Amino acid sequence: MTILSKFKIAALAAGVALTNALPAAHADEQYFPLQSYRVGPYAAGGTGFFGGFIDYLNLINTRDGGVNGVKLTWSEAETQYEVERGVEAYERLKSNPNVAAWNPLSVGIAYAMIDRITADKVPLITINHGRTDSTDGRVFPYVFPLLLNPYSETSGIVNYIASKEGGPESLKGKKIVVLYHGSPYGKETIPIYELLAEKFGFELQQIEVPHPGNEQQSQWLTIRRAKPDYVVLRGWGVMNPVALKTAAKTGFPVDHIIGNVWSNSEEDVIPAGEAAKGYTAITIQASGTEYPVVKEIVSAVYDKGLGNLEDKNRIGSVYHNLGIVNGILNVEAVRIAQEKFGNRTLTGDEVRWGFEHLELDPARVEALGAKNLFHSINVTWDNHEGNGYVTFQQWDGKKWNVVSDWIAPDWALLRPIIEKSSEAYAEEKGIKLRTAEDAEAATN
Amino acid sequence: MSDFDWLFFTEVLVGGLLSGVMYSLVAIGFVLIYKTSGVLNFAQGALLLFAALTFVSLVERGVPFALALAVTFALMVVIGIAIERTVLRPLTNKPPITLFMATLGLSYVMEGAAQLVWGTQVHALELGIEDLPFDVGGVFISQFDIFAAAVAAGMVALLSVFFRYTRVGLAFRAVADDQFAALAVGLRLPWIWATVWATAGLVALVAGLLWGARLGVQFSLSLVVLKALPVLVLGGFDSILGAIVGGLLIGASEKLAEVYLGDYFGGGIESWFAYVAALAFLLIRPSGLFGQKLVERV
Structure with a gap:
């Protein structure tokens, strides 16, 4: 790390927006405002995600000259993952022209932005996370929890455990403990686990770990006494390595702990050392550098000194890799929207239309150089998640290894619950449910 | 009561007591500063983070363990002296709240500096002590927690000897008792304060290594101060013995509360239970179990 780059981080820490590719009021540019977090407690995740996202945008610019001639631009504002800073960054960045979509990678910031982006008619992408009922595009026209919402994640994890046990019927009589972070994020899946326990007949115990989760002795002693077959770790930040270490300390086998999408990174397992070996976690994108798109990023971006x-x-x-996949989805939404509206700079509402027609089947994913990096996506005007598939990876002490096929969550089971929640939200907010015809119209 | 699982109760209690020792390690750093200068040093967590991050970064760059330890300690001494010179000395005779706010600001500076110098990545820290349990009559006890307790006991013994039998230690006690009287007999307050901050740096290093080995070395290490505050309220801000006893009481009570009362409150109560316990105690005994009662002539 050079001294110069360290000062760059310092500038970010001071809340100064660092412009990597200055947005300008140019007719053939599409701008991505990035509310990133490169300092503070979640900097490791922020630098990785936004690094991957920017690397992909850079690849499109350097390799293709942009999307059909439209250059991609972006600038960053530091949030430190704090909601108020995220909102302030939003207010600051939205004045830039040609905004394509927002990608804050923060549940709290995303929640605070929903009314604002809806009024502005610009998409808000919450890949892998976000509020579950924003899957319903009838109520949330501009919010996209792409590939995986928390309920699908829950269903995917239970389906994986079922596959390990020999099928869904084998879950009957099994005992699963869910160890969740004491926050709205952690508590969001409580009802869906209860529903799935009832459906499959497994015994369920859900245990809260108070934020930040750096003490879990009592929770794991309770788990040891409960003698569950599996523990699902719905953690965040320091809670994850502490959970793995405390599990080892209390004698619970690590290969029977299944992590959720915010418990699946290198940052979650490396601090746990030996205790993390054999730990398995869900993901929507595989890790590793063997995918053609990642190789291209190395050769076309990093080898030219443009890597983030x-x-x-x-x-x-x-x-x-999550950032790269997020880049692919954003760029492809722009490309699809261009097919309808022309190869030019698009409005936020036109990009929204692009996201609502974002269909990337496995063949298209392969053509993009991302075969097995992620499976596929099929977003529609009323399904903003897009039926993403999940897979599971196991930590071997040095790297993650994929240990399952692509698994489909039980979307049919989940949809009515999502609609019930979104319709209640619509009623509370006085929102008229959108129709397919409403969705087809895009303002320019 | 015949159905009561005493073995499990013992396991929770022992686990809580051993966790409490870890809280005490952080609390001792607070006590050292408060005892001699009356400042509640909110930057202790940031110092702990800085120490652990420096140590692990040096080790990862190939510096031998012992040398990394020595270099980090030297750096903590320099930082301690620099803090005294640049932050505290200019604020001499200012109200306690001003000094507290200064340390609050200092904690942000230290956290930012740690990431600026060593980056934002998380690190594993292995001290060579396995964190696996051993079975004592059916009760699982962590080897690492036993090691941490032994280190804490050693540190308390060392500090006690230091305060009681060395010239510097006696000077510390004199300053703690009465700063003006200490000045009158020729003790150099700035030098003593710088030494205290350096000692707090050493405590931060030891606590940082133990907590770092437990949590991983990452930004969240600075949050362990939140575990030390109720310990200080309970034990007293100016008593090392109080920090130990307070840590044990808080550790044991919060774990027992989580296990046996948690369900009645929806779970996840241990973080705030410690503060409730401390607040309740504050009402009964404002100076804590072992803290000095402040008597002022008006």
Whole structure:
């Protein structure tokens, strides 16, 4: 790390927006405002995700000259993952022209932005996370929890456990403990686990770990006494390595702990050392550098000195690859929207239309150089998640290894619950449910 | 009561007591500063983070363990002296709240500096002590926690000897008792304060290594101060013995409360239970179990 780059981080820490590719009021540019977090407690995840996202945008610019001639631009504002800073960054960045979509990678910031982006008619992408009922595009026209919402994640994890036990019927009589972070994020899946326990007949115990989760002795002693077959770790930050270490300390087998999407990165397992070996976690994107798109990023971006990660060893890490997949989805939404509206700079509402027609089947994913990096997506005007598939990876002490096929969550089971929640939200807010015809119209 | 699982109760209690020792390690750093200068040093967590991050970064760059330890300690001494010179000395005779706010600001500076110098990545820290349990009559006890307790006991013994039998230690006690009287007999307050901050740096290093080995070395290490505050309220801000006893009481009570009362409150109560216990105690005994009662002539 050079002294110059350290001062760059210092400037970010001071809340100064660092412009990597200055947005300008140019007719053939599409701008991505990035509310990133490169300092503070979640900097490791932020630098990886936004690094991957920027690397992909850079690849499109350097390799293709942009999307059909439209150059991609972006600038960053530091949030430190704090909601108020995220909102302030939003207010600051939204004045830039040609905004395509917002990608804050923060549940709290995303929640605070929903009314604002809806009024502005610009998409808000919450890949892998976000509020579950924003899947319903009838109520949330501009919010996209792409690939995986928390309920689908829950269903995917239970389906994986079922596959390990020999099928869904084998879950009957089994005992599963969910160890969740004491926050709205952690508590969001409580009802869906209860529903799935009832459906499959497994015994369920849900145990809260108070934020930040750096003490879990009592929770794991309770788990040891409960003698569950599996523990699902719905953690965040320091809670994850502490959970793995405390599990080892209390004698619970690590290969029977299944992590959720915010417990699946290198940052979650490396601090746990030996205690993390054999730990399995869900993911929507595989890690590693063997995928053609990642190789292209190395050759076309990093080898030319344009890479965003300061440590090249992090190329292909979980958060970096998540950023790349997020880049692919954003760029393809722009490309699809251009097919309808023309190869020019698009409005936010036109990009929204693009996201609502974002269909990337496995063949298209392969053509993009991302075969097995992620499976596929099929977003529609009323399904903003897009039926993403999940897979599971196991930590061997040095790297993650994929240990399952692509698994489909039980979307049919989940949809009515999602609609019930979104319709209640619509009623509370006085929102008229959108129709397919409403969705087809895009303002320019 | 015949159905009561005493073995499990013992396991929770022992686990809580051993966790409490870890809280005490952080609390001792607070006590050292408060005892001699009356400042509640909110930057202790940031110092702990800085020490652990420096140590682990040096080790990862190939510096031998012992040398990394020595270099980090030297750096903590320099930082301690620099803090005294640049932050505290200019604020001499200012109200306690001003000094507290200064240390609050200092904690942010230290956290930012730690990430600026050593980066934002998380690190594993292995001290060569396995964190696996051994079975004592059916009760699982962590080897690492036993090691941490032994280190804490050693540190308390060392500090007690230091305060009681060395010239510097006696000077510390004199300053703690009465700063003006200490000045009158020729003790150099700035030098003593710088030494105290350096000692707090050593405590931060030891606590940082133990907590770092437990949590991983990452930004969240600075949050362990939140575990030390109720310990200080309970034990007293100016008593090392109080920090130990307070840590044990808080550790044991919060774990027992989580296990046996948690369900009645929806779970996840241990973080705030410690503060409730401390607040209740504050009402009964404002100076804590072992803290000095402040008597002022008006």
